[in-house]
Amino acid sequence: MPHGSSHRVAVVVDEGTNPFEVGVATELFGLPRPELGLPRPLYDLTLCTPVPGVRMNHGFFTLSGVPGLDAADTADTLVVPGRPDNVVPRGEAVLDAVRRAHARGARVVSLCTGSFALAEAGLLDGRRATTHWRWAGLFRKLHPKVLLEPDVLFVDDGDVLTAAGSAAALDLGLHIVRRDHGAEIANAVSRRLVFAAHRDGGQRQFVERPVPDVPGESLAPLLAWARQRIGDPLAVADLAARAAVSPATLHRRFRAQLGTTPLAWLTGERVALACRLIERGEERLDVVARHSGLGTAANLRTQLRRGTGLSPSAYRRRFGPAAGEARRV
Template identity: 75%
Template sequence: MPKESSQRGPTADRLHRVVVIVDENSNPFELGCTTEVFGLRRPELGRELYDFRLCSPAPLTSMRDGFFTLTGVAGLEAADSADTLIVPNRPDVEVPRRPAVLDAVRRAHARGARLVGLCSGAFTLAEAGVLDGRRATAHWQWADAFRSRFPAVRLEPDVLFVDDGDILTAAGSSAALDLGLHLVRRDHGAEVANSVSRRLVFAAHRDGGQRQFVERPLPDLPDESLGPVLAWAQERLDAPLTVADLAARAAVSPATLHRRFRAQLGTTPLAWLRGERMALACRLIERGESRMDVVARRSGLGTAANLRLAMRRERGVSPSAYRRRFGPRVA
């Protein structure tokens, strides 16, 4: 059964430690994503978010297709101190992982560390035996191969990422950034995650349930961008917006609006509205608004009771618990 990691957030005496295992033929893109999200200094925030480390089972690690070699990182024993352990991924998914790597994953799971698999990293987690009976995703092109090898895993092949508590998996490529920002949001709140996303020049929030790949209009089609209607709605989240309102603003039918949301964002208008309202409610709480009825009204969630239900459903905590964790610190 899924469980919440006992070592998810920063502790009073040290930063939350994120360790990435790099193995033979690992993909450099996902390694770059983890470094960008978890490893960079954050002077704009006035504090560091994570203690970030790389480790490898070998002194010299040839990255994907031998383009370059990674040296000078810690040995595999560094994985034993990880609060979050990001497992290796690579394109040759049929080649078994080193037993030492799989043992490190099992030890981390047994002591309650949070595990993350990016792209084909889900194969590493499944090989280690920690995904049986659990939800996970992987890149769509490996969905059939994954199911045939690991039938006990509940694969969700058409989503960006899956958060199953203490084990999280992403579909690969840009979804690695989506999952990384999701973890920052889970650990440090929406405001900090938004700051990190701005530095990355990347979308602040794409829900994990969105599709891995979406249809794109051809260049010679008329402009059907959702940008203007999204910006218009974001300025009016406190109003009782409906799909019909959004469609009228975009000068299309509700059915056409649904098709465009599915094609361009991989979600529905109502799901997008719910996500935006929840993100605004979180930001208001983080900025110090303690009156839950005010938060609910300004975010368009209606009443404090609706806010409590929505926050428990979307964030897994009550508004008061969220405020204690991410609200302004009282001197």
């Protein structure tokens, strides 16, 4: 886990790189966050380029005065943003930097169509990954050995993580912050971004009908109502009754507007609350399970491991009050 500024993040900016994803990486990993009260930044960010004076997408920006790709050789996390021209292969210097980072154990992250570069470097063969839905067909044609999941926001495959479209880069970035520093800090970062604190990577990246045909069909009031009662024994039937629709209709609306199911949304919200309770010092698993709406300690263990990859005790050691105090010292 990163501790303070010891975790180095390098962002590879290549010819034609999309500035939005570079901005996302800068916002998530490069800005000071005095509101957290920590003595050091969460990450130490640098941008790096294969040549001086890289022209970004459509020549809108030119990036100069940053280190070369040697900076990638000391990064703990290497971020590769996307670019619109995915037929033209990346330069060998960039691909070699990606390969070297992965070979020495760095975490490698692609944003949007940056997954093409990871695939060209050979990192994704036989592994799960995603990319922007618009380029999924081309990706499959060029990289048939990759286990592409074209309908999700992001894929966390351990040391290699891939995000779908540009906005999904924010989802993956917050997921990384949550994985590294816990739910409380990730929530603080999301509040500063004025962005959703948590969208599970398995949600669909492309929602065909993002705006309800009838204003009254919006899920926003229902979600706000449910979040206020997330610790109660709410079931999908209770959500449907509140919305005055059948469970089947509610399921269709969740799929259409959020790209997930009512049950998956409820579980995700409850796991996030359980994480915050553990981070704030609650050690009794039955109490955490009850107050988060997960019911039993056994279900808490199952859902927490499924959502974070950690058991409750491991999560407490990593993100509990003692770990938080160590970060502040």
